[in-house]
Amino acid sequence: xxxxxxxxxxxxxxxxxxxxxxxxxxxxxxxxxxxxxxxxxxxxxxxxxxxxxxxxxxxxxxxxxxxxxxxxxxxxxxxxxxxxxxxxxxxxxxxxxxxxxxxxxxxxxxxxxxxxxxxxxxxxxxxxxxxxxxxxxxxxxxxxxxxxxxxxxxxxxxxxxxxxxxxxxxxxxxxxxxxxxxxxxxxxxxxxxxxxxxxxxxxxxxxxxxxx
Amino acid sequence: xxxxxxxxxxxxxxxxxxxxxxxxxxxxxxxxxxxxxxxxxxxxxxxxxxxxxxxxxxxxxxxxxxxxxxxxxxxxxxxxxxxxxxxxxxxxxxxxxxxxxxxxxxxxxxxxxxxxxxxxxxxxxxxxxxxxxxxxxxxxxxxxxxxxxxxxxxxxxxxxxxxxxxxxxxxxxxxxxxxxxxxxxxxxxxxxxxxxxxxxxxxxxxxxxxxxxxxxxxxxxxxxxxxxxxxxxxxxxxxxxxxxxxxxxxxxxxxxxxxxxxxxxxxxxxxxxxxxxxxxxxxxxxxxxxxxxxxxxxxxxxxxxxxxxxxxxxxxxxxxxxxxxxxxxxxxxxxxxxxxxxxxxxxxxxxxxxxxxxxxxxxxxxxxxxxxxxxxxxxxxxxxxxxxxxxxxxxxxxxxxxxxxxxxxxxxxxxxxxxxxxxxxxxxxxxxxxxxxxxxxxxxxxxxxxxxxxxxxxxxxxxxxxxxxxxxxxxx
Numbered sequence: 001x002x003x004x005x006x007x008x009x010x011x012x013x014x015x016x017x018x019x020x021x022x023x024x025x026x027x028x029x030x031x032x033x034x035x036x037x038x039x040x041x042x043x044x045x046x047x048x049x050x051x052x053x054x055x056x057x058x059x060x061x062x063x064x065x066x067x068x069x070x071x072x073x074x075x076x077x078x079x080x081x082x083x084x085x086x087x088x089x090x091x092x093x094x095x096x097x098x099x100x101x102x103x104x105x106x107x108x109x110x111x112x113x114x115x116x117x118x119x120x121x122x123x124x125x126x127x128x129x130x131x132x133x134x135x136x137x138x139x140x141x142x143x144x145x146x147x148x149x150x151x152x153x154x155x156x157x158x159x160x161x162x163x164x165x166x167x168x169x170x171x172x173x174x175x176x177x178x179x180x181x182x183x184x185x186x187x188x189x190x191x192x193x194x195x196x197x198x199x200x201x202x203x204x205x206x207x208x209x210x211x212x
Numbered sequence: 213x214x215x216x217x218x219x220x221x222x223x224x225x226x227x228x229x230x231x232x233x234x235x236x237x238x239x240x241x242x243x244x245x246x247x248x249x250x251x252x253x254x255x256x257x258x259x260x261x262x263x264x265x266x267x268x269x270x271x272x273x274x275x276x277x278x279x280x281x282x283x284x285x286x287x288x289x290x291x292x293x294x295x296x297x298x299x300x301x302x303x304x305x306x307x308x309x310x311x312x313x314x315x316x317x318x319x320x321x322x323x324x325x326x327x328x329x330x331x332x333x334x335x336x337x338x339x340x341x342x343x344x345x346x347x348x349x350x351x352x353x354x355x356x357x358x359x360x361x362x363x364x365x366x367x368x369x370x371x372x373x374x375x376x377x378x379x380x381x382x383x384x385x386x387x388x389x390x391x392x393x394x395x396x397x398x399x400x401x402x403x404x405x406x407x408x409x410x411x412x413x414x415x416x417x418x419x420x421x422x423x424x425x426x427x428x429x430x431x432x433x434x435x436x437x438x439x440x441x442x443x444x445x446x447x448x449x450x451x452x453x454x455x456x457x458x459x460x461x462x463x464x465x466x467x468x469x470x471x472x473x474x475x476x477x478x479x480x481x482x483x484x485x486x487x488x489x490x491x492x493x494x495x496x497x498x499x500x501x502x503x504x505x506x507x508x509x510x511x512x513x514x515x516x517x518x519x520x521x522x523x524x525x526x527x528x529x530x531x532x533x534x535x536x537x538x539x540x541x542x543x544x545x546x547x548x549x550x551x552x553x554x555x556x557x558x559x560x561x562x563x564x565x566x567x568x569x570x571x572x573x574x575x576x577x578x579x580x581x582x583x584x585x586x587x588x589x590x591x592x593x594x595x596x597x598x599x600x601x602x603x604x605x606x607x608x609x610x611x612x613x614x615x616x617x618x619x620x621x622x623x624x625x626x627x628x629x630x631x632x633x634x635x636x637x638x639x640x641x642x643x644x645x646x647x648x649x650x651x652x653x654x655x656x657x658x659x660x661x662x663x664x665x666x667x668x669x670x671x672x673x674x675x676x677x678x679x680x681x682x683x684x685x686x687x688x
Binding site for chain 1: 284360362364365367370414447448622626627628629676678679680
C-alpha cells in the first residue's frame with residue numbers, strides 16, 4: 001500500500017509556552033480525530049511529529065492514523081529550525097519508501113512547519129540538506145509577529161502567517177492542515193497524483209494570511 | 213544521649229526554651245519519666261504514619277497524572293493488548309481494574325494485565341482505571357485514574373456509496389458524459405470467450421463521482437482478428453471518464469476501418485512465415501509491420517482525442533487516459549497475439565497448462581507513486597521508448613489473456629516485478645476461483661451464465677488503500 005507521509009515540524013521553544021503550546025497540542029489531537037473519520041486519510045495518511053527547541057527531536061515516528069497517540073509537548077529552549085530540517089531530511093530517507101521493481105513506493109511526503117520565532121541555529125545548512133529531498137509540498141506557518149517570513153520563504157513558496165499565536169488562530173491553522181491532508185489523500189487515491197502546491201489545497205481561512 | 217532526651221531538647225530549642233545549667237539533672241530525670249517516653253514515641257509514630265500517608269498520597273497523584281498508553285483499537289477487529297505498567301513507571305500497583313470496558317465489547321484481565329475483546333463502538337473515550345498502590349490498605353477506597361481509549365471506526369463503514377446519477381435525468385447524463393457505475397459483458401470472441409467487468413472504485417462511490425475506467429472488445433469476422441481494450445482515465449483529469457471511453461471506441465473503429473484485407477493478408481503472411489523460419493529479416497519485417505500498424509492505431513486514438521478536445525474547446529489533458537489493447541487471431545498453428553500499452557495497466561498471457569506467464573507490456577511507473585503516462589501525451593510518440601510499447605507472441609494455445617487496470621493490479625500484484633512471476637498469477641487465479649475472503653467463486657467456463665455477475669461481485673474485494681476503479685477483461 002502506498003502511504004502518504006506527513007511530517008509536522010513544530011516549534012516548542014520557550015516562547016511557545018502557555019497558550020500557544022497547548023493550542024498546538026490540541027490542534028494536532030483534533031486534526032487526528034477528524035482525519036480518522038475520513039476513509040481515505042485513515043488508510044493512506046501516516047503522520048510524524050518532529051519538535052524543535054534547542055535541538056530537534058522526532059517525538060512520534062511516521063505512524064498510521066489508527067494507531068496514532070499524541071504525546072505531551074513542553075515549551076523550552078531556543079529555536080533550532082535548521083536541526084529540524086536536517087532531522088526531517090534523515091527521516092524522509094529512512095522512513096519514506098521509494099518505488100522499485102520489488103516494492104511500491106510511498107507518495108511524496110507533505111511537510112508542515114510551524115514556528116513563532118527566528119531560527120537560532122545554522123538553518124541554511126539544514127535547508128541545504130532538506131532541499132535535496134523530494135516532497136509533494138511544504139507549508140510553513142509563521143505564528144505571530146516574532147517569526148520571520150523572509151526566512152520561511154527561503155524554505156518554501158508556501159508561507160502563511162498568523163497575526164497572533166493565540167489558541168483560536170492556531171486551531172484554524174490545524175483545521176486547514178487537516179483539510180489539506182484530506183484533499184491530498186483523496187487526490188493520491190483517486191488520481192494517483194500528488195498535490196503540488198498551495199493552489200491545489202483548500203483555501204486557507206481568513207485567519208491565515210498568505211505571504212507572497 | 214538517648215533519643216528521647218534529644219527529641220525533647222530539640223522541641224524545647226524550637227520553642228526557644230533553654231535548660232539552665234543548675235536544672236540539668238532535673239531535665240535528665242524528666243526525660244526518663246515513663247509517661248514522657250511514651251508521649252515522645254507516640255509523637256514519632258504519628259509523624260511516621262503521617263509521612264507514609266503523604267508519600268502514598270503523592271504517589272497516587274503521580275500515577276493519576278502520568279500518561280498511560282493503551283494502544284488504539286478498531287471496531288470489529290479482534291483486540292488483545294498487554295498494558296505494560298512497568299514501562300509506564302507504575303511498578304508499584306497492587307491492584308487494577310477497568311470496570312467500564314464492557315460497553316465497548318472489551319474485558320480486562322487483572323492477573324494478566326490484558327485488555328481483550330472485539331470492539332463494538334467507535335470513538336475517543338475516557339475510561340476509569342481503579343487502582344491501589346503497594347502500601348495502601350486492602351480495604352481502602354480505590355483510586356481513580358482517567359485513561360484515554362481510542363476505538364477507530366471500521367474503515368469499511370466510513371465509505372459511502374453514492375450513485376453518480378443520483379436524482380439526475382437523461383439530459384444531465386448526456387451533458388456530463390455519464391456512464392454506468394458498473395458495466396460488464398460476457399460474449400464469444402472469435403473461438404474464445406470474453407468476460408469483462410468494470411466497477412467504480414470506492415473513492416468515487418464515496419463522493420458520488422464517475423467511473424473513469426472503460427473497456428471495449430470486438431471480433432472482426434472478415435479477417436478473424438479480435439480486439440480487447442482497457443483504459444483508465446486519470447482521476448485528476450476532469451473528463452477522463454470520456455477520455456477512457458473514447459480511447460476504447462477509437463481503437464475498435466481504427467481496426468474496423470484500417471485492418472482491411474490487404475493489410476491483414478500481409479500480416480498473416482508475415483506471421484506464418486515467421487513461424488516457419490527464425491529468419492532475422494523476416495522477424496524485422498514483422499516487427500516493423502506491428503510498429504507501423506499498431507503505432508498508427510495508437511496515434512489515431514491520440515489524434516481522435518485531440519480533435520475531440522478541440523471540439524469541446526477543452527485542453528487535451530482533460531481527457532487523460534491510459535490505454536492497453538490486445539489483438540489475437542487463431543491460425544492453424546496456434547494463436548498470434550499483438551499488443552500495445554501506455555500507462556500502468558498490464559496485459560498478461562497465461563499458457564495452456566498454467567505454468568508460464570507472458571507479460572505483454574511494460575508499465576509506466578515512476579520512482580515515487582503516480583508517474584504514469586497517458587495516450588493523450590504527445591511526448592510518448594516521440595520518445596525512443598515508443599517502439600518498446602508493442603508486444604507480439606505466437607503460442608499454440610493459451611488459457612487466459614487478461615487485461616486489467618491498476619485498480620486490480622495494485623491490490624492483487626502490488627508491484628510490477630510480480631507480474632512476471634507465474635506463482636503470483638497462480639495465486640491470482642486461485643483468488644478468482646474462490647480462494648478469497650468472501651469466498652466468491654468466478655467460474656471461468658463458457659456455459660456459466662452467471663459469469664459476469666460473479667466477476668462483478670468478486671471485484672468488491674476489500675483491500676486497504678486500494679479503492680480505485682477496477683476493470684478486468686479475461687479472454688479464455
